[in-house]
Amino acid sequence: MAALGLTWVRIGEFAWGRLEPTPGDLHFGWLDEAIAVLGAAGLRVVLGTPTATPPRWMLTRHPDMLAVDDQGRLRGFGSRRHYCFSHAGYLEECRRITTLLAQRYGANPHVAAWQTDNEYGCHDTVISYSEAARAAFRGWLRMAYPGNGNDGDIGALNAAWGNVFWSMDYADFDEIDLPNLTVTEPNPAHVLAFRRFSSDQVVAFNRAQVDIIRQHSAAPVSHNYMGRVTDFDHFDLGADLDIATWDSYPLGFLEDRVGATPEQQRHFARQGDPDFQAFHHDLYRAVGAAQGAHGAGRGRWWVMEQQPGPVNWAPHNPAPLPGMVRLWTWEAFAHGAEAVCYFRWRQAPFAQEQMHTGMLRPDGAEAQAFHEAAMVAAELADAPDVAQRQARVGLIFDYGAEWMWQIQPHGAGLCYFDLVLQHYRALRRLGLSVDILPPSVRDFAGYGLVLAPGLMVVPDDLKAALSASGAQVLIGPRTAARDGEFRMPVPLPPAWNGLDVTVSRLQSLRADMPVPLAGGGAVTGWLEELEGGAEVVLRTASGDAVAMRAGKVTYMGGWGDGEALRLLLSELCALAGIAVQELPEGVRIRDTGTERFWFNHNPHPVDTPVGALPVAGVLRVPV
Amino acid sequence: MAALGLTWVRIGEFAWGRLEPTPGDLHFGWLDEAIAVLGAAGLRVVLGTPTATPPRWMLTRHPDMLAVDDQGRLRGFGSRRHYCFSHAGYLEECRRITTLLAQRYGANPHVAAWQTDNEYGCHDTVISYSEAARAAFRGWLRMAYPGNGNDGDIGALNAAWGNVFWSMDYADFDEIDLPNLTVTEPNPAHVLAFRRFSSDQVVAFNRAQVDIIRQHSAAPVSHNYMGRVTDFDHFDLGADLDIATWDSYPLGFLEDRVGATPEQQRHFARQGDPDFQAFHHDLYRAVGAAQGAHGAGRGRWWVMEQQPGPVNWAPHNPAPLPGMVRLWTWEAFAHGAEAVCYFRWRQAPFAQEQMHTGMLRPDGAEAQAFHEAAMVAAELADAPDVAQRQARVGLIFDYGAEWMWQIQPHGAGLCYFDLVLQHYRALRRLGLSVDILPPSVRDFAGYGLVLAPGLMVVPDDLKAALSASGAQVLIGPRTAARDGEFRMPVPLPPAWNGLDVTVSRLQSLRADMPVPLAGGGAVTGWLEELEGGAEVVLRTASGDAVAMRAGKVTYMGGWGDGEALRLLLSELCALAGIAVQELPEGVRIRDTGTERFWFNHNPHPVDTPVGALPVAGVLRVPV
């Protein structure tokens, strides 16, 4: 590892069974030795708490610790992540093992960082319909709707949720069940509360470990997130941590969660989507920032698991084109990664991930990623460091909005994540670098353009901050469409000071019914009817207002397709004085403090203004 | 409301939680006031019993009142219709609240009609696999197969069902379970009995309320049905009522249950299917007739909920074209509706239906339906009343046949409702008005043509009545194919006196394998082989008999496509002396006693023999 040029090694994250084969029978010797060996070789260790894989005896001790799915089925032992975040007994066990690890290795000089658990939320594990979750949810609601004393104000909850509708009023918090298996759809306010609760449970679970580690260690604490897992609020969780890391599997993601068309899946099958990883890099840079420091591009983040070759878990598992592992690595550094680690070192010849390639084959021979990582290590040694800088464009991403769209898509397949990703993609095709911003940001200094599409809840102070920011602001569709209790505000949305626009009605449309716009492009899937005195800046081909503007705030009352977004964002960039450069398909750029990086994601070479880009080509152009 | 021209207001149907917030704590004051206010304004009230939404405390009182789905999962509290029709305790609670309401408002002059519950069967709520249902089913079977004493004759049941097959004989009624979760398909006779039982439970549940209301009130009693809900026999239930009302959501239905092709869904996306609503108007006119009065077009029926704009519940929720709310309203009147009400008055900004538009927006501003309803109100005031008359064509619709086709479709996707709707559509494209007839009708006076496609069970007296009716009669495919116990009769079907036709064999075919007919059109999906001495009137292109005739009875041994039905029905109309007029796509007519109504369901204007029809155009032409 050291000879190859690696500097970090993560270990221990699934090792509970080896650390404590039977309850209380602790075996730290092998881990002591492993850390010592790695440290002696000059490698720094990230030590994981092993709480993602409770051993079998844990289930005997806590038979009710399992999560329950939305169909009421126990989610059993035999793989991983088989615990409910609301189970107090398991939480206590996690505190115990974390304490033991932190006490033993907190001052170990080779343990240079910590990781809590692994991939919270992977395999749909945030949401549990267990008895433990139900009891905890009731307690959470009592706190969310406080009354006199400890019992909460059930009347406040009924009023907030609109439970008068369909005679759904509760007389007591103990009457409230989890919102699954209802006859028809449950109250969206009920579901939203449950989604917020579920997210908070993950945050609390994580915080318990962080608090313990910090008592014993000065090393930074991280968690390793997944791609497109949105069931808990990563900003909330990240606020307790020093570093955000994530797992970048470009080919698996393209098959499994990008939402690409079959044509795109074929074209990018061996390279991955050109924006999906970059979006997460930018997202986790924001998650990695301490609260309040968002927007300046200063968050600490890593790629903890970089795809090294074919994986085992996607519907199809092609091999990356030669050079793509290197390209992905450089792309991460260009977006500000502090480190890029590869998963895994050696392919395991047994168990669930036996088809997941590594840097070494099961027989120890070197595989694709080994050679490409070595090339990157050499290049890193020869080149200047990547200097980060704030982007000119900010794009707000809100986990809560994602939940609300999931609860009430209104049109089949409409999804907040896709809406934001499509805006991100359109910006990138214009050659722009983007900062993802949390919904808590209020300081927009430095941004020429800020986007908040689909941000269902916009507090008044955020509205005010955006209006006062000096940036061009693009909102809609569905921005500010609800209050925090999932109610439609009156006056009707967006109810934005200084912007005389009202969404008077809205409709969802079949995907095969695009509504053409007067200047090109179309609206698909979602179309609002707008009223008010603001200037109409975009119309349907038949003349209806689609976007309206007052000052620097533009409201877009529909879901624009790629061409519509290209036109609209180009205009907004012109107004903001931001230069754009339209890029060929599959080519992307990233601006750092001193350079412009060019990446070719196509399976063929491409000519660019700065020269030819070969397959898997990366160019660093000083600016 | 009154100023707009409304005359009826329905209230109370989901108000149990407000009427009785905790058990026995009754709050009628607000309802007294509401009725008084409405009445003082000159509005008439339809008062609903609130039994579709039992409050949360009801579940505490009756923990086993919930329905169970076919996978064995409880269908919980948190939306509506969370009760099993077989639960005796809940039935008693419904009697109690109905009695309280009937006593208090039975003589109220403003309460001019009653509604029991709401939308029985919506959200698949007729069929329940609960313990209560199982016990009730056993009791129902004991009555259906009576023996000496109270215990039923289990041998009679075994013989009727053919339980000797696969050793399925029962020794006692208490051994009989509900027909879900069997290893492979259950006995169709078993399922049919369960479907009939389930329907009867709804009828009995409803009758309990009707009996109470009639003791205290002279006002007519109605129930509000849904579109394409066929899990209970509406004719049976309607026999206890004075008025049938239903909920007409043309755009939601097109997305969700018409069975249209994607092309049709695009073409009619903002107008709705041109036949689906009309079919239900005609169906509920029959349901609204007292038993025995069917066929004369005299049933009392309303539209209780007319779609006013985009709704919340379909896969996509487009906005109606301007004028369509008016068109739908006039179409209902042309088919004989006594009243058309709009749902809802004001859009609720909270809870499940917050995206369901109303006549008013959440902020109280007037929406599309407000203006179009006002237009209709003015037109009604200016024009003569619509006079109904019996149609020349009768089409039998049987809920029991629908269940039998569902139990044994024999070919994927084959469905009785679709078969009947396609016959109805073909008749309408020929410019014909149609009466839907229940299977209990025996008097066909006035009809020149009667159709009974797919009517699986035809009692001998119905066969005789049809043969003697003097009308041209079209039967098949699958008409008279089974006896009442889901057995194939021997002699083989249709076994129709005077018609020497035998279905010697039948097959189902992939949808992409149409069998062309000699004279045009094709048979798709279902094809029978016919034997016998009757005249062959239709053949496949390769010469096999498809339809045969003796006297005025024609047997069609296949599922004809649109062109085949056009040709066959045109010929039958010619034989019957019924004039036809082929209509352009999307144009439909309806003949009343004094007028011919023309409706344009297309998104473009159309030329017709009586002049140009604009988008959403309605013409009344005196005849």
Place this chain on the structure above:
Amino acid sequence: MAALGLTWVRIGEFAWGRLEPTPGDLHFGWLDEAIAVLGAAGLRVVLGTPTATPPRWMLTRHPDMLAVDDQGRLRGFGSRRHYCFSHAGYLEECRRITTLLAQRYGANPHVAAWQTDNEYGCHDTVISYSEAARAAFRGWLRMAYPGNGNDGDIGALNAAWGNVFWSMDYADFDEIDLPNLTVTEPNPAHVLAFRRFSSDQVVAFNRAQVDIIRQHSAAPVSHNYMGRVTDFDHFDLGADLDIATWDSYPLGFLEDRVGATPEQQRHFARQGDPDFQAFHHDLYRAVGAAQGAHGAGRGRWWVMEQQPGPVNWAPHNPAPLPGMVRLWTWEAFAHGAEAVCYFRWRQAPFAQEQMHTGMLRPDGAEAQAFHEAAMVAAELADAPDVAQRQARVGLIFDYGAEWMWQIQPHGAGLCYFDLVLQHYRALRRLGLSVDILPPSVRDFAGYGLVLAPGLMVVPDDLKAALSASGAQVLIGPRTAARDGEFRMPVPLPPAWNGLDVTVSRLQSLRADMPVPLAGGGAVTGWLEELEGGAEVVLRTASGDAVAMRAGKVTYMGGWGDGEALRLLLSELCALAGIAVQELPEGVRIRDTGTERFWFNHNPHPVDTPVGALPVAGVLRVPV
């Protein structure tokens, strides 16, 4: 029956309810009489044990006898096969009824063969997640990983399965659950053990009956298998029996399990797939052979149920073209069937199979199969017997490999059965007759070409036997890819002595991404990267090795399409000195000891070198 020319009649297989209507109340009289009547007419009886349909009282006696599906739902009474193979109480009941039957009829001269149960595995009934199965699985594992004493060696199991991964180690066999409802995928070694156990339970269940019958009867014992049921090892089960019989439903299978394209489903809708039945004939000929005698084409086998017309259970149920019942019958004889029986004699007008045609209609009239069976009977009387001979090509089929591919397909839709069937189909399109071989075969004398595609586990002695066989041997893709515990071997696969080929990496590909080969054809879905010094005999169009050869062993590192297999197999046949004859689509031949049979499966006549073949045509050409 006798007049028609039938010689065998099977009875009794679902008759438990009539034999023992209540526990212990035995009624053999009707069966005595039936056998006597049949025997007196000169018919021979196959008597079935009735254990596939336990009566309702059995469930009262053994409430926990039901199987449980993978979602945890009980699989209830009301159809058939409602038992868990692991339930000791039900097994004992089966021993009891089998003993009673064997004692009574074991010496009956008309009972000329026995059948145990019926269609093991039909309706997915092999695998059960019941408590009984869990307890039995633990016991099976204790035997599979024996320790000192009776408790098994849990450490050996942990090591073999690689349970160190994700902390899945067990401390005791009683901690091991069944591998369903885990959070994400279970350990493939865990699932494989469960699949093997499940298969063994069927074998043990069957053996219990066979042992009893053999104590009382000298008549041969058979079981009646289904088509494409692979959940238990038919070779293992067949080793206890004398005759293998199976149920050939060509039209139902084409709709339901062949895996044909829509185009193929249309083309062959009324004739059935041209290879699927033949494959099963050849497979069951191997299953019918005593262990050790495989490969010589000497196994005893029948068609117990030949489709006689439209059936009731497929998604669509078309009618066979005239002559196809005769063709199917002759095809079975050409492949060596001892008997072909038709199911059923008379169509039952009630219960689940009322739409399953028979030789007689429900009214007793003669149906298609009656006439075609009569024709075959006459032809059989007039013609020489069919003499079997060993084929020149052997194709290994392994149920265990099927399970392993199902557990780990790696690419969506990839399936071992399809891989083998596509090789079989390619061989047949070259005019070849094929012997299916079990994985236990070691003697390949007489074969010029042996294929073992996808055979995941290849023991060393099988590798050696193949290499030493003198035949051309085609292996890969994925042959020898795992050891018996589902681990990847090191050195990497195929690790074949004398063949310097290593699969260095592999990938799965979307079906719409075929990789063209240099000489024609393509690889689809699965592609391996090959290393080593063996000769490259096939390359991709871009030059990568796809197939490599040393001596007579060829390794194919991809899933070849039809054209690729045609080219590769043609070359191998040339090397082996096996003459091929490319056949038109839908035409197949079968070589026996003395004749070449020609069959036309097309819906149109075809010209062949031996003359015109009409629709449904069969030719016997002496050789």
